[in-house]
Structure formats: structure tokens, C-alpha cells
Amino acid sequence: MAPQTEGNNILNGQQLSMATFVNQFLTLLTDAVQESVDKAARNVLAELSQQKPTHPGVDNLNDGxxxxxxxxxxxxxxxxxxxxxxxxxxxxxxxxxxxxxxxxxxxxxxxxxxxxxxxxxxx
Missing domain, CATH: 1.10.1660 (Multidrug-efflux Transporter Regulator; Chain: A; Domain 2)
Structure with a gap:
């Protein structure tokens, strides 16, 4: 009976380490996505702040x-x-x-x- 119990302990240990790995991976992935979104938002805000304001309704129209x-x-x-x-x-x-x-x-x-x-x- 001892080998079966030992096998169960190894399997439980592997499942625990896999769950820990998945949790760490998801945490890293979430952090990376959040950092990318923050960087993109900063870039958009920087571009918008550099644009010169247009005359309302005239400069931003084509030949419409x-x-x-x-x-x-x-x-x-x-x-x-x-x-x-x-x-x-x-x-x-x-x-x-x-x-x-x-x-x-x-x-x-x-x-x-x-x-x-x-x-x-x-x-």
C-alpha cells in the first residue's frame, strides 16, 4: 500500500506545482497586458496633447x-x-x-x- 500512497503524494505535488505555475503565469500575463494598455494610453494622450487645436468646424472639414x-x-x-x-x-x-x-x-x-x-x- 505504501507505493500507492507515495504515488498519490507525487501526483498531488505535481498538481500543486502545476496550479502554482498557472497562477504565476496568469499573474505575469495580466501584468504584461496592463503595462501594454497603460503604455498605449500614454502614447495616445501624448499625441493628442501635441496636436494643434483646430478652428471648430472649419479646419477639420474637407470640401464638405x-x-x-x-x-x-x-x-x-x-x-x-x-x-x-x-x-x-x-x-x-x-x-x-x-x-x-x-x-x-x-x-x-x-x-x-x-x-x-x-x-x-x-x-
């Missing part, structure tokens, strides 16, 4: 459409002035339901045309 707020902010005019320019045909507008959108390229081009019209005429 602008809202009334963005156009008024870009041109530094009030909403009533924007509406008047739109009614006069100085700034083209696209209406989608009740929403007014302005093509960024067309707005910038209209600025060039307005500045030429308002220029001083030489006789």
Missing part, C-alpha cells in the same frame, strides 16, 4: 458642407447677415428640409467674388 453656425463663425458675421447674403445670392445655400447647408468651396469662392465687387473702382 458647413452649417449656418460654421459659416457665420468662419466669416465672422451674424445669422441675420448670413441670411441677407444668402437672399442676395452672395452665398449659395443648399436646403435639406429646414436645414441650410453651405458648400465650403463655394463659400470660400463667394468671398473672392464679394471682395472684387466691393473693391474701389478706378476711373
Amino acid at each position: 458642407y458647413l452649417t449656418r453656425e460654421q459659416v457665420a463663425d468662419l466669416l465672422q458675421i451674424s445669422y441675420p447677415t448670413l441670411h441677407r447674403y444668402q437672399c442676395q445670392g452672395l452665398i449659395p445655400v443648399v436646403r435639406i428640409g429646414r436645414k441650410c447647408l453651405y458648400n465650403k468651396k463655394e463659400v470660400l469662392d463667394s468671398l473672392k467674388n464679394v471682395s472684387r465687387k466691393k473693391g474701389r473702382q478706378v476711373k
Whole structure:
């Protein structure tokens, strides 16, 4: 009977050492993953802090459409002035339901045309 008991003790010892190994491995793996996540978060925060702030709604747009707020902010005019320019045909507008959108390229081009019209005429 002694050999069976001794075999059981060896098996129990191997199971205990395997469980200890697995626990240590999982602890090391968890620490490594946490360190990687922390490092990635620090990198993202560093990149975001180095980016220069953009003008809200204008610099970060491509050649898309602008809202009334963005156009008024870009041109530094009030909403009533924007509406008047739109009614006069100085700034083209696209209406989608009740929403007014302005093509960024067309707005910038209209600025060039307005500045030429308002220029001083030489006789």
C-alpha cells in the first residue's frame, strides 16, 4: 500500500506545482497586458496633447458642407447677415428640409467674388 500512497503524494505535488505555475503565469500575463494598455494610453494622450487645436468646424472639414453656425463663425458675421447674403445670392445655400447647408468651396469662392465687387473702382 505504501507505493500507492507515495504515488498519490507525487501526483498531488505535481498538481500543486502545476496550479502554482498557472497562477504565476496568469499573474505575469495580466501584468504584461496592463503595462501594454497603460503604455498605449500614454502614447495616445501624448499625441493628442501635441496636436494643434483646430478652428471648430472649419479646419477639420474637407470640401464638405458647413452649417449656418460654421459659416457665420468662419466669416465672422451674424445669422441675420448670413441670411441677407444668402437672399442676395452672395452665398449659395443648399436646403435639406429646414436645414441650410453651405458648400465650403463655394463659400470660400463667394468671398473672392464679394471682395472684387466691393473693391474701389478706378476711373
